[in-house]
Amino acid sequence: MAYSAKVMDHFSNPRNVGEMKDPSGVGEVGNPKCGDIMRMYIKVEHNIITDISFMTFGCGAAIATSSMATEMIKGKSIDEALKLTNKAVMEALDGLPPVKVHCSVLAEQAIKSAVADYYRRQGIDPTPIVGDIPECEACHV
Numbered sequence: 001m002a003y004s005a006k007v008m009d010h011f012s013n014p015r016n017v018g019e020m021k022d023p024s025g026v027g028e029v030g031n032p033k034c035g036d037i038m039r040m041y042i043k044v045e046h047n048i049i050t051d052i053s054f055m056t057f058g059c060g061a062a063i064a065t066s067s068m069a070t071e072m073i074k075g076k077s078i079d080e081a082l083k084l085t086n087k088a089v090m091e092a093l094d095g096l097p098p099v100k101v102h103c104s105v106l107a108e109q110a111i112k113s114a115v116a117d118y119y120r121r122q123g124i125d126p127t128p129i130v131g132d133i134p135e136c137e138a139c140h141v
């Protein structure tokens with residue numbers, strides 16, 4: 001299966017890339033299957049994610065899914081951001097080849113990890129709100 005036009009677009013022209021000054025939360029996750037790393041920054045105001053950016057030391061599919069995920073949650077509430085699944089991001093990209101599904105999990109995990117950091121910085125235990133950060137099933141096969 002070849003990459004969709006949307007994947008190629010977000011890979012070659014990723015949105016919201018880079019470090020953020022004074023973020024409200026930062027999440028960093030690694031993919032045990034390939035060793036790739038993703039860092040996600042969020043700025044939160046009144047429970048809304050007003051800004052988001054990411055840096056990925058990873059493959060094209062990881063870049064494309066992160067780019068699309070940031071576009072999908074920018075301006076949304078934290079609750080909505082936490083509901084974003086890797087499946088929804090993949091659908092928005094018109095699919096990924098099966099061997100690349102695990103790459104999309106990185107974006108979902110990074111968002112949850114950044115939100116968890118946001119709560120921790122305020123002295124709030126994130127576990128009841130964010131839950132366990134899902135492990136990549138594809139990475140355990």
Ligand code: FES
Nearest residue numbers: 034036059062103
């Ligand atoms: Fe590592 Fe895609 S191969 S995230």
